[in-house]
Amino acid sequence: xxxxxxxxxxxxxxxxxxxxxxxxxxxxxxxxxxxxxxxxxxxxxxxxxxxxxxxxxxxxxxxxxxxxxxxxxxxxxxxxxxxxxxxxxxxxxxxxxxxxxxxxxxxxxxxxxxxxxxxxxxxxxxxxxxxxxxxxxxxxxxxxxxxxxxxxxxxxxxxxxxxxxxxxxxxxxxxxxxxxxxxxxxxxxxxxxxxxxxxxxxxxxxxxxxxxxxxxxxxxxxxxxxxxxxxxxxxxxxxxxxxxxx
Amino acid sequence: xxxxxxxxxxxxxxxxxxxxxxxxxxxxxxxxxxxxxxxxxxxxxxxxxxxxxxxxxxxxxxxxxxxxxxxxxxxxxxxxxxxxxxxxxxxxxxxxxxxxxxxxxxxxxxxxxxxxxxxxxxxxxxxxxxxxxxxxxxxxxxxxxxxxxxxxxxxxxxxxxxxxxxxxxxxxxxxxxxxxxxxxxxxxxxxxxxxxxxxxxxxxxxxxxxxxxxxxxxxxxxxxxxxxxxxxxxxxxxxxxxxxxxxxxxxxxxx
Ligand SMILES: Nc1ncnc2c1ncn2[C@@H]1O[C@H](COP(=O)(O)OP(=O)(O)O)[C@@H](O)[C@H]1O
Ligand SMILES: [Mg+2]
Numbered sequence: 001x002x003x004x005x006x007x008x009x010x011x012x013x014x015x016x017x018x019x020x021x022x023x024x025x026x027x028x029x030x031x032x033x034x035x036x037x038x039x040x041x042x043x044x045x046x047x048x049x050x051x052x053x054x055x056x057x058x059x060x061x062x063x064x065x066x067x068x069x070x071x072x073x074x075x076x077x078x079x080x081x082x083x084x085x086x087x088x089x090x091x092x093x094x095x096x097x098x099x100x101x102x103x104x105x106x107x108x109x110x111x112x113x114x115x116x117x118x119x120x121x122x123x124x125x126x127x128x129x130x131x132x133x134x135x136x137x138x139x140x141x142x143x144x145x146x147x148x149x150x151x152x153x154x155x156x157x158x159x160x161x162x163x164x165x166x167x168x169x170x171x172x173x174x175x176x177x178x179x180x181x182x183x184x185x186x187x188x189x190x191x192x193x194x195x196x197x198x199x200x201x202x203x204x205x206x207x208x209x210x211x212x213x214x215x216x217x218x219x220x221x222x223x224x225x226x227x228x229x230x231x232x233x234x235x236x237x238x239x240x241x242x243x244x245x246x
Numbered sequence: 247x248x249x250x251x252x253x254x255x256x257x258x259x260x261x262x263x264x265x266x267x268x269x270x271x272x273x274x275x276x277x278x279x280x281x282x283x284x285x286x287x288x289x290x291x292x293x294x295x296x297x298x299x300x301x302x303x304x305x306x307x308x309x310x311x312x313x314x315x316x317x318x319x320x321x322x323x324x325x326x327x328x329x330x331x332x333x334x335x336x337x338x339x340x341x342x343x344x345x346x347x348x349x350x351x352x353x354x355x356x357x358x359x360x361x362x363x364x365x366x367x368x369x370x371x372x373x374x375x376x377x378x379x380x381x382x383x384x385x386x387x388x389x390x391x392x393x394x395x396x397x398x399x400x401x402x403x404x405x406x407x408x409x410x411x412x413x414x415x416x417x418x419x420x421x422x423x424x425x426x427x428x429x430x431x432x433x434x435x436x437x438x439x440x441x442x443x444x445x446x447x448x449x450x451x452x453x454x455x456x457x458x459x460x461x462x463x464x465x466x467x468x469x470x471x472x473x474x475x476x477x478x479x480x481x482x483x484x485x486x487x488x489x490x491x492x493x494x495x496x497x498x499x500x501x
Contacts, residue, residue: 122294125351
């Protein structure tokens, strides 16, 4: 089916998400469940990736800056900006598209093929709103925390790498990461994380919701969810950078 | 009573239901029978509005479902209990939470009233002591019972069942069929049951509609089914050796 078909159906789908929840108590329960399953359970993978990427970024940077004219603390500064501007928002969100996106698509897809969504609809419940809104809000709420956490752990990884390889002395690194620090870079990253959270949750829910057939199709939906939301993230990353930083 | 008039439904140009008219009576188990792929599921899903139909009318005690706005539809849907082929229980909820769910969503009952209602419904389907288990931890027959309990929790006026005994052994099938029939007469509701199981037809076929390739070919009761000279129907009903024998005995008895 054509791209335009999907864009149209996706738009209608997103509009249905933002209906008023039927019962607030039930909504709150689902929201907390999703904060846990989509957010808190992603902390581990974000932490591991951040510490290693922070270390590698620092290492690579220090290996590539070998001119004696450039002071050592520059390594800290460059690593900091790479981590804050791109790694902790874009790359971490790409990882989360895999972790969270496939989770959302397969959960909702399974509910579709086992007729659980029909069961909700037949009760007169707006199934899109009931199933998807808690997930979207949970992602939008928790992703910025994950991104900030990733920044901290990434910098820690960089500091450790500099120390352990002996390439960047601790004092230089710490001086470097504080040098001409622009707080807007953090804000920029947080804005991106919120937008990416929205993309991942809605796009993945869309593919799950409109899957049909059986277990095989749920697998396909889940792959589509990850691929399409990853591409969207890359496209929007360009767009947001263009809008906010230039 | 539910009536359908001139109902048509197609998927991407392929006609799946062609000009179906029928009425399903109150206090009776109305059966829709036919081979796999004959359009039974599409028909009941059209009746409850899960599929949009191309043409026709669907009347719930005279109220035309097709002309309704979304709020009116929502209100009708609260009067419908539906039993899905695979039970469609919410798998992250316990048995008790599944039955309680419609009450949580749509009733203003107090907590203790809800507890009472949940226990009543579970008791009605003879399922006690499974309250805290998850659907994946109970047998298919038990899942069906939970699904029935969930379907009746809000005291529906209409009960719609898609292949209630698919995947069940013959004994459990009969128990589930009987349960559906008892509930139908006890609460005087309009029940529609899809099935391709001849045992169900013989057991609870108070009114039967026979579908073949999306067309209604016959209607009658389980007693009339033996005397029909409709060939398509006979091909379906007397496909098995067992039913061929029964027909022979039946015609001998009449001589
Ligand atoms: N969502 C759908 N899209 C396209 N075709 C469908 C859809 N649902 C059912 N059909 C087709 O409609 C026909 C009737 O299906 P169904 O009502 O499920 O049969 P059954 O009598 O076994 O319940 C089948 O040929 C099926 O392929
Ligand atoms: Mg079917």
